[in-house]
Amino acid sequence: MDNTKMNDNGLIDINEEDMDSREKPKVTYICGGCGKDNKLDKDSVIRCTHCGHRIFYKKRERKLLQYEAR
């Protein structure tokens, strides 16, 4: 992170090489077929590594949700 600098607009400048070396942000999804967790980044193929299923579900928000049963 040492080679990141603020530009004039207050944004962080990233070189092309840095982009590749950086770890891509990954999001965990649930496989619709086997139910196992899969970590996907924005470029990865939508396909489960365990069973090959192509439908994923978003993980639930972690906080406890309350509802009035009315």
Add this chain to the structure above:
Amino acid sequence: MYGMEQINTATGFANAKFGSSKGQGAKGFDEPEIRILELSKYVIKFELLNTDLSVANSLRRIIIAEVPTMAIDLVEVKENTSALHDEFIAHRLGLIPLQSFNVDQFNLSDQCACSSMCAQCSVQFKLHAVCSDRDQMEVNTRHIQPLSDAPIIPVQYVNDKGIEEDPILIMKLSKNQQLDMNLVARKGNGKIHAKWSPVATCQMRKEPIVEIDQDKINRDLDIEKRKEFVALCPREVFAFNDYRNAVEIENSDKCIQCIECLRFAQANNLERAVKIAEREDKFVFTVESTGVLTPEDIVSRALQILMRKLYELGTQMKKYGVNAD
């Protein structure tokens, strides 16, 4: 006021003419009374005698909207990977009838001394279901597990033969879906939300009076016309006696005051031979419990709620002075 004089004059009849009960004066009405006609596990039918419409209607309104029961009111969702969204399931859970024989030991949540929730105003349940080893799984009221000793549990219905019926289906889960919720049941009444209403049905009606002048009808109408007269009633109040070739009253209770028979009679110059009315001092109630309380208990509680209201009115009025002015 309570006698036959007050009978609905919409049918255009002089009231004094009929009535199996003798015309009672405004003062000399009989004692108010309840007569149970039928009583089963979930249904009560009774007659309310010698009271006014206002009493009957108040009773009906209180039964529907003011008899307190318990119902799930708060749902905390920890995990829900099912096809149904949280709000939808929460709503379904709210409508599940809970046995409420012990409602009296609970406080209404807004009247309870506690700040948010306590054992005096709420009952906690857990609903945890995972479908791991099957393609599909049903989540029903048996999955709702109480977290305390409070005797509030989902109603277990029993059929006429005393055999337990299937529990209420809440939802279905397919493979690898799961549900994990905490449920909080609270006390309430039908005024707040219909899920707290203890009844599926509470209806009341005035007992119909049907009278025909058999001599006149069977003399002045030919047989075809008599059969026509019997057939025109949509409720089959009248019957045709094949032996006597005569019109008879079969089931006056079924009459819905549609006046079809009256119109027919008028068209055939028999205005005086058919009389239709409703008794103003007798109400037939049908109360069908949802299973949260026994039907007779619902009616009794409703009467007591009304009594409490009137007692409060009476005592509160005393501060304005009995001898004022």
Add this chain to the structure above:
Amino acid sequence: MSDFLQNQRVIYADDSRVRHQGILTIKQEDHSLGNLVRHQLLENPRVKFSGYRKPHPLEEHVEIKVFLSIFLIPFQVQTNGEVAPPTAIIQAADQLYKMLQKLNESLLQQAQLFRGDVTML
């Protein structure tokens, strides 16, 4: 005084213009009690007029309070039998209470006969 009245569920106010007339207001009640009391008051021969209204059908939802007014104009029939409106209301409430008590007793008595000794739960 007004604070005191606001906390009361039952408020009675004499009409300043007409003698033996007053308005009874019951909060958090609806037609169930209003119509019942209104009718019972009319049973009293000394009561000349009795009517009730619920000022607005939605009020209970907005304010969680229902105001119910019973207008009452009793008219005394005899000089020695004067009845003030509050007395008539107390009597009406009392009569209704006793009647409902009887109804409840007869209901429970019969229910017991129907159910036998078995308590159905």
